[in-house]
Amino acid sequence: MRRLVLASLCFFAASGALLSQSHARNAALQAETDPLTELFGGAPAAPAPNGPDGRPQAVAIPREVVALDAKYPAGTVIINTSERRLYYVLGNGQAIRYGVGVGRPGFEWSGVRYVSSKREWPDWTPPAQMLRRRPDLPRHMEGGLNNPLGARAMYLSGTLYRIHGSNEPETIGQAVSSGCIRMTNDDVTDLYDRVKVGTRVVVTR
Numbered sequence: 001m002r003r004l005v006l007a008s009l010c011f012f013a014a015s016g017a018l019l020s021q022s023h024a025r026n027a028a029l030q031a032e033t034d035p036l037t038e039l040f041g042g043a044p045a046a047p048a049p050n051g052p053d054g055r056p057q058a059v060a061i062p063r064e065v066v067a068l069d070a071k072y073p074a075g076t077v078i079i080n081t082s083e084r085r086l087y088y089v090l091g092n093g094q095a096i097r098y099g100v101g102v103g104r105p106g107f108e109w110s111g112v113r114y115v116s117s118k119r120e121w122p123d124w125t126p127p128a129q130m131l132r133r134r135p136d137l138p139r140h141m142e143g144g145l146n147n148p149l150g151a152r153a154m155y156l157s158g159t160l161y162r163i164h165g166s167n168e169p170e171t172i173g174q175a176v177s178s179g180c181i182r183m184t185n186d187d188v189t190d191l192y193d194r195v196k197v198g199t200r201v202v203v204t205r
Helices: 002-033 035-040 128-133 185-194
Strands: 064-067 077-080 085-091 094-099 111-120 152-156 162-164 175-177 200-204
Touching (some): 094 185
Parallel strands (some): 077 200
Antiparallel strands (some): 064 094, 111 200
């Protein structure tokens, strides 16, 4: 009887060890084939925590001076929509790089424009094209903290587009707009103070 009990215990111990090894192999295989791991490297990121209003909190994209081998003169604004970054050329091979939100699929664009005007805490009047898509939008909003154009706006010549701030900082680094270039209010205020009317804006895809 004692031998039977000992044999049973050994059997269950061995089975448990085999199951543990099997789970470890499956976990390793899943990590290797996880599409998020293949795309971004490392383990999939945890979801962004929600703020007091229930919306995801922004993951800050730092504003920083970087090396930029650009053929454009100092003062030029370059927007790389695929990278979702804006560069303000300083000259001498340097630029200030900002994180931006860009047009969602179907609203991408590229070209060379100029800053035609600038506004602090701008009002917002949705264009007719947007109202046809979103008849629920207000016809006009006064400037302020709740205005989707944020703290500053720089209007781009020959278009309905702007480089503007946002009251949705979690969208920075995303492709969600109707073609405008979004920045955090801190970043757009910094850029606004550097940019003049007539500044050249180069948008690439």
